[in-house]
Amino acid sequence: xxxxxxxxxxxxxxxxxxxxxxxxxxxxxxxxxxxxxxxxxxxxxxxxxxxxxxxxxxxxxxxxxxxxxxxxxxxxxxxxxxxxxxxxxxxxxxxxxxxxxxxxxxxxxxxxxxxxxxxxxxxxxxxxxxxxxxxxxxxxxxxxxxxxxxxx
Numbered sequence: 001x002x003x004x005x006x007x008x009x010x011x012x013x014x015x016x017x018x019x020x021x022x023x024x025x026x027x028x029x030x031x032x033x034x035x036x037x038x039x040x041x042x043x044x045x046x047x048x049x050x051x052x053x054x055x056x057x058x059x060x061x062x063x064x065x066x067x068x069x070x071x072x073x074x075x076x077x078x079x080x081x082x083x084x085x086x087x088x089x090x091x092x093x094x095x096x097x098x099x100x101x102x103x104x105x106x107x108x109x110x111x112x113x114x115x116x117x118x119x120x121x122x123x124x125x126x127x128x129x130x131x132x133x134x135x136x137x138x139x140x141x142x143x144x145x146x147x148x149x150x151x152x
Contacts, residue, residue: 005096009043011105015065018070024063026101033110036075038098040064047095048086066097077103081110 003125007013008027015027018038029037040063048053052060068080085092104110 003012003045003096005041005094005098019063019066020057021063023059026067028065034104034108036071036103039099040065040069040101042097046097048097049076049084049090051087052097060099064101067101071101071103075103077105081102
């Protein structure tokens, strides 16, 4: 399968580019869910968040922050969403890492984070059990723990 985002980077597909750096590209999404919907991608093909290295992720995020500031100035929107999806279950449609940056207005109809209403807070012991399950997989490059082993 040909990656449409790689085709845009290569200049073989048209896009309305708004900014770029050596390693990242920002362009308007063809499907404007809200006016100003921008995609920010690495220029190199990286399938998802699990495959992107920290340096490249930082480059993409830095451009995403610059895009957010530009959208606020251009559209005077009181809010903004920044989201990134992975895998079919996560709603990823193009298998190339990308950030969606969208200026938002109250009741713009795009989506609600909690369509069924805000969930009730989870019990602390349940949260701690989840934290204990996750912590062993979160380490620094040198193998040391990235977080304390007790709850904060």
